[in-house]
Amino acid sequence: MMGxxxxxxxxxxxxxxxxxxxxxxxILWTTWRFWRILPFPGWGKWLFVVLYLLAFLVxxxxxxxxxxxxxxxxxxxxxxxxxxxxxxxxxxxxxxILSIGRLLxxxxxxxxxxxxxxxxxxxxxxxxxxxxxxxxxxxxxRESIEIETEKPxxxxxxxxxxxxxxxGYHNRKAELSRWVELFNAENPDLVLFAGDIIDxxxxxxxxxxxxxxxxxxxxxxYSCLGNHEYISGKDGAEDxxxxxGIRLLKDSVATECGIRIIxxxxxxxxxxxxxxxxxxxxxxxxxLLDHQPFNLEEAQEAGIDFQFSGHTHHGQVWPGNWITDAxxxxxxxxxxxxxTRYYVSSGLGIWGGKFRIGTRSEYLVLSIR
Numbered sequence: 001m002m003g004x005x006x007x008x009x010x011x012x013x014x015x016x017x018x019x020x021x022x023x024x025x026x027i028l029w030t031t032w033r034f035w036r037i038l039p040f041p042g043w044g045k046w047l048f049v050v051l052y053l054l055a056f057l058v059x060x061x062x063x064x065x066x067x068x069x070x071x072x073x074x075x076x077x078x079x080x081x082x083x084x085x086x087x088x089x090x091x092x093x094x095x096x097i098l099s100i101g102r103l104l105x106x107x108x109x110x111x112x113x114x115x116x117x118x119x120x121x122x123x124x125x126x127x128x129x130x131x132x133x134x135x136x137x138x139x140x141x142r143e144s145i146e147i148e149t150e151k152p153x154x155x156x157x158x159x160x161x162x163x164x165x166x167x168g169y170h171n172r173k174a175e176l177s178r179w180v181e182l183f184n185a186e187n188p189d190l191v192l193f194a195g196d197i198i199d200x201x202x203x204x205x206x207x208x209x210x211x212x213x214x215x216x217x218x219x220x221x222y223s224c225l226g227n228h229e230y231i232s233g234k235d236g237a238e239d240x241x242x243x244x245g246i247r248l249l250k251d252s253v254a255t256e257c258g259i260r261i262i263x264x265x266x267x268x269x270x271x272x273x274x275x276x277x278x279x280x281x282x283x284x285x286x287x288l289l290d291h292q293p294f295n296l297e298e299a300q301e302a303g304i305d306f307q308f309s310g311h312t313h314h315g316q317v318w319p320g321n322w323i324t325d326a327x328x329x330x331x332x333x334x335x336x337x338x339x340t341r342y343y344v345s346s347g348l349g350i351w352g353g354k355f356r357i358g359t360r361s362e363y364l365v366l367s368i369r
Contacts, residue, residue, distance in 0.1 A: 026092055027053075027056065027088065029092075029095075030088060030091050030092050030095055031049055031052060031053065033091075033095045033099075033112075034048060034049065034052065034091075035048075035049060036112060036113050036114075037112055037113065037114070037115055037118045037119055037122065038114070038119055039114045039115055039116045039119060055080055055081065055083075055084040055087075056081070056084050056088070057081075058077045058080050058081045059077065059078070059080075059081025059082065059084070059085075060081075061077060062074060062077035062078050062081055066078065066169070066201065066203075067201055067203045071203075071204060071207065071208075074169055074203075074204075075169045075170070075172075075204070078169040078170055079169070079170055079353070079354075082170070082351075082352030082353045083130075083352075083353035083354075083355070084353075085352060085353060086130065086133070086317055086352075086353045086355050086357075087126060087130065089317065090125075090126055090129050090130070091122070091126060094122055094125060094126070095122075098111070098112060098118075099112075129357060130355060132357070133317065133355030133356055133357040134354055134355055136355075136356040136357070136360065136361075137350060137354045137355055137356040137361055138354070138361075139360075139361070140179070140182060140348065140361050140362065140363060141360045141361065141362040141363075142182075142362070142363065142365060143343075143345075143362050143363070143364045143365070144364070144365045144366075144367070145334065145341075145343065145364065145365075145366050145367070146367045146368075146369065147305075147306065147341065147366065147367070147368050147369070148369050149285050149305065149368060149369070151283050151284065151285040151305070152258065152283065152284075153257075153258050153259070153285065153368065153369075154257055154258035155189075155257070155258075156367070156368065156369045157189045157190070157257055157258075157259065157366075157367070157368040158186060158187065158188050158189055158365065158366075158367055159188055159189060159190045159191070159192060159287075159365070159366040159367075159368070160183045160186050160188040160190070160191045160192070160219075160363060160364070160365055160366075161191075161192045161193075161194065161308050161343070161345070161363065161364040161365075161366055162179075162183075162191075162192075162193055162194070162345070162347075162348040162363040162364070163193060163194035163195060163196060163226075163291070163308070163309070163310025163311070163345045163347050163348065164194075164195075164196040164226070164310045164311065164313060164345070164346075164347030164348060164349055164350070164351075165179070165193070165196065165197045165347075165348055165349040166196055166197075166198070166199040166228065166347075166349040166350055166351050167197060167198055167199060167204075167205055167210050167349065168198060168199030168200060168201055168204050168205060168232075169199065169200075169201065169204050170199070170350075170352075170354065171199065171349045171350070172204070172208065173208050173209070173210055173213055176210060176213045176214075177213050177216075179348060179363075180213055180214070180216050180217055182363065183217055183219075183363070184216070184217065184218045186365055187218075188218075188219045188365075189219060189257050190219055190220055190221075190222070190256060190257060190261075191217050191219050191220070191221045191222075192221075192222050192223070192261065192287065192289060192308065193221070193222070193223035193224070193246070193289070194223070194224060194226070194289050194290070194291050194308050194309055194310045194311075194345065195223065195224050195225050195226025195227070195228075195229065195266060195289070195291030195310060195311070196226030196227065196228040196229070196291065196310060196311065196347075196349075197223060197226070197229070197237075197241075197246070198228055198229055198232045198237050198240065199228055199232065199349075199351065200228060200231050200232055200351075201232055202232045202233055202236040202237060202240060205232075205240055206236070206240065210240075210244070211240060211243040211244035211245075213244075214244035214245060214246060215244060215245045217245075220247070220256055220257075221244075221245060221246045221247065222246070222247045222248075222249055222254060222256070222261050222263065222289070223241065223246050223247070223248055223249070223263065223289065224248075224249055224250065224263035224264055224265070224266070224289040224290065224291055225237070225248070225250055225263075225265055225266045225268075225291065226266055226291040226292075226310070226311065227266050227267070227268045227291065227292065227311070228351075229266065230266060230268045230269075238250075248263070249261060249262065249263020249264075249289060250263060250265045251263070251264060251265045251272055251273040251278060252278075253278055253280070255284065258284070258285075259284055259285045259286065259287060259368070260280055260284040260285070260286040260287070261286075261287050261289065262275075262278050262279065262286060262287070262288045262289065262304070263289045263290075264278070264288070264289065264290040264291075266291050266292065267291070267292040267294055274298075275288070275290075275298045275299065275301075275302045275304075276298075276301070276302055278302075279302035279303060279304065285305050285306075285368060286303070286304050286305050286306070287304075287305065287306045287307075287308065288302075288304045288306070288307040288308070289308055289309075290307060290308075290309050291309060291310060291311050292309065292311040293307075293309035293310075293311065293312065293328055293329070293330060293331070293342075293344045294328075296329050296330060296335070296337060296342060297337065299337070299340050299342070300337040300338045300339075300340040303339075303340075304340050305339075305340065305341065306340070306341050306342070306343075306366070307340065307341075307342045307343075308342075308343050308345070308364070309342070309343075309344045309345070310344070310345045310346075310347050312324040312327075312328060312331045312332060312344060312346065313346055313347050313350065313351070313359065314331055314332040314346035314347075314359040314360075315331070315358070315359060316350060316351070316352075316355075316356065316359055317355055317356065317357040317358065317359065318357050318358030318359070319358075320359075321358055321359055328344070330342060330344050331344060332344055332345075332346050332359075343364055343366075345362060345363075345364060346359050346360055346361070346362055347361065347362070348361055348362065348363050349361070
């Protein structure tokens with residue numbers, strides 16, 4: 001997955017068109033299944049179908065015109081459209097299971113056509129899944145790791161690490177303030193971010209003064225870039241980092257509290273520096289911030305003590321974690337290669353709808369002794 005794509009632009013466009021056709025087909029199939037099962041008169045069915053498809057379609061004007069919309073409207077279209085994606089995913093799963101059950105003569109036909117029992121069962125299941133996912137997202141897990149090192153330290157260190165805050169239209173100022181309170185409660189010596197601090201647009205971050213929230217962190221703050229800093233506009237993101245008091249490490253190195261911190265440019269930049277060119281040769285304990293957890297062997301070969309990455313969200317919602325587990329050598333949690341230790345975070349914030357199903361939102365407290 002490193003380097004240039006093995007596909008030509010034409011091949012990639014063809015793949016995108018195929019995926020889009022399949023997606024539209026699945027959306028229409030779930031629409032038809034809802035139409036069949038709802039025990040409403042014709043106007044009631046049409047009302048549901050129109051609302052169902054509108055909830056899907058509102059994401060497109062957001063992506064195209066979001067930065068020109070009133071902020072409240074841009075926020076609403078983002079949250080409705082991205083939340084619909086999760087609703088659609090689980091509706092698709094439920095209808096697939098029921099259809100298979102029907103083919104096997106386990107599920108009666110009457111349950112799937114003009115059925116109050118079927119409708120109540122499906123919507124109760126969807127509401128339960130999404131409600132649990134919503135509250136699970138808002139619960140922030142505190143993961144902790146202790147490392148003993150023979151390398152010299154100025155003192156024992158407590159470091160808070162987090163990735164994928166995705167501050168923007170949906171993770172707003174009040175929520176960021178709650179996260180900063182969690183960081184400060186640890187009395188950290190350092191706070192390190194592994195990219196994707198910003199979501200998809202710099203506009204809400206700048207207009208709503210998110211920088212002042214980050215300036216309340218009671219410790220030196222460092223971060224590398226993530227792919228969403230490129231999506232939102234790298235130059236604007238770098239300006240925001242400066243305003244927020246976050247020291248950006250973009251293929252650069254800093255020494256703080258007697259340890260070395262390396263921040264790699266994101267994998268989005270094919271010309272980023274090699275890790276070997278950034279790693280030092282002295283005896284300092286070294287932490288690597290690299291947003292996307294590709295080619296983990298590089299940290300081992302460079303003698304890195306600890307690598308912290310994010311990006312995967314661990315799939316965000318099940319069964320997405322099955323996909324990320326197949327894509328990456330390590331998609332979530334602790335890992336070790338030789339003497340190098342790793343942690344791939346599922347992220348503190350989230351992209352899109354605020355649901356965590358089969359995954360968790362977390363931050364890491366690293367103690368080095």
